[in-house]
Amino acid sequence: MNHKVPIQVDGRFRLGHVVGSGSYAVVYHARNIIKDDAVAIKLELITNQSSSLQHEYAILKRLEGGIRIPRALWFGRESAYHALVLDLLGPSLHDLFLSHNQKFSLHTVVNLGDQLVSCDIKLQNVLVGLSHLKHTAFIIDFGVTKEYWDTATKNQHLTGTPAFTLINNHLGVDLGRRDDLELLTYMLIYLLCGSLPWLTSDHEKLSSCSILKWKVNTTIEVLCDGIPVEFASILIYTCSLAFSEDPDYGHLRSLLHGLR
Numbered sequence: 001m002n003h004k005v006p007i008q009v010d011g012r013f014r015l016g017h018v019v020g021s022g023s024y025a026v027v028y029h030a031r032n033i034i035k036d037d038a039v040a041i042k043l044e045l046i047t048n049q050s051s052s053l054q055h056e057y058a059i060l061k062r063l064e065g066g067i068r069i070p071r072a073l074w075f076g077r078e079s080a081y082h083a084l085v086l087d088l089l090g091p092s093l094h095d096l097f098l099s100h101n102q103k104f105s106l107h108t109v110v111n112l113g114d115q116l117v118s119c120d121i122k123l124q125n126v127l128v129g130l131s132h133l134k135h136t137a138f139i140i141d142f143g144v145t146k147e148y149w150d151t152a153t154k155n156q157h158l159t160g161t162p163a164f165t166l167i168n169n170h171l172g173v174d175l176g177r178r179d180d181l182e183l184l185t186y187m188l189i190y191l192l193c194g195s196l197p198w199l200t201s202d203h204e205k206l207s208s209c210s211i212l213k214w215k216v217n218t219t220i221e222v223l224c225d226g227i228p229v230e231f232a233s234i235l236i237y238t239c240s241l242a243f244s245e246d247p248d249y250g251h252l253r254s255l256l257h258g259l260r
């Protein structure tokens with residue numbers, strides 16, 4: 001079988017260099033030769049199994065028009081691959097964090113918190129836009145996500161990275177919006193401080209069970225030691241929410257804005 005990566009997709013998108021890769025797809029920089037603008041193309045080798053890329057395309061179409069959602073411009077088959085053409089975005093929060101000596105300023109953290117307060121995300125899956133959108137966060141990678149769909153707000157709820165996995169997630173409990181907020185707050189604290197109490201130097205070797213113990217035994221005071229009190233207020237508010245209760249995003253945003 002010919003697995004050669006195509007030079008062009010749909011006769012109009014010319015493939016360039018690789019910009020990233022994940023578990024099921026490789027992402028290329030590409031150029032629309034008719035409009036002369038840049039796009040991103042995800043290629044997934046066609047197999048007998050169901051296509052994650054097709055699933056991702058279906059989700060993106062359902063989310064189309066939502067803020068922070070890149071547009072899916074085309075999906076189809078090109079030689080031995082499924083191809084998904086997307087808006088081209090910039091680096092991920094993870095990349096930016098690494099290139100900023102693993103700490104963001106309070107201003108950046110508040111700005112991100114403000115944009116992401118109603119989303120559940122992981123650092124690798126938040127990409128900033130390009131040129132005039134470089135301060136706007138976009139969420140990518142809906143291929144294999146556990147999805148929670150809210151037609152009113154178009155919020156996406158994804159499972160998180162081990163570093164930020166929630167206590168309820170460790171316990172296998174269904175996650176609600178309350179949990180998303182807890183996760184976001186852990187992430188903001190991580191971005192501000194460069195670490196979290198349970199991220200010891202060998203945290204990657206720790207079992208899920210010992211990370212869970214760390215989390216359960218870490219009080220909000222310890223977690224928020226040395227950072228503005230608003231972060232503790234957000235966590236206390238989050239923990240006080242009932243599972244199905246709608247968070248008061250206005251209240252949360254006003255706490256974040258207080259930090260400015």
Ligand SMILES: Nc1ncnc2c1ncn2[C@@H]1O[C@H](COP(=O)(O)OP(=O)(O)OP(=O)(O)O)[C@@H](O)[C@H]1O
Pocket residue numbers: 019020021022023024025026027040070086087088089090092124127140141142143144
């Ligand atoms: N629209 C885009 N513009 C620019 N770069 C992108 C875009 N989409 C993805 N990337 C880059 O490609 C990488 C892999 O993309 P993505 O996470 O969507 O792939 P995946 O195979 O679905 O991965 P996963 O293993 O997380 O499921 C991203 O981390 C990012 O660096």
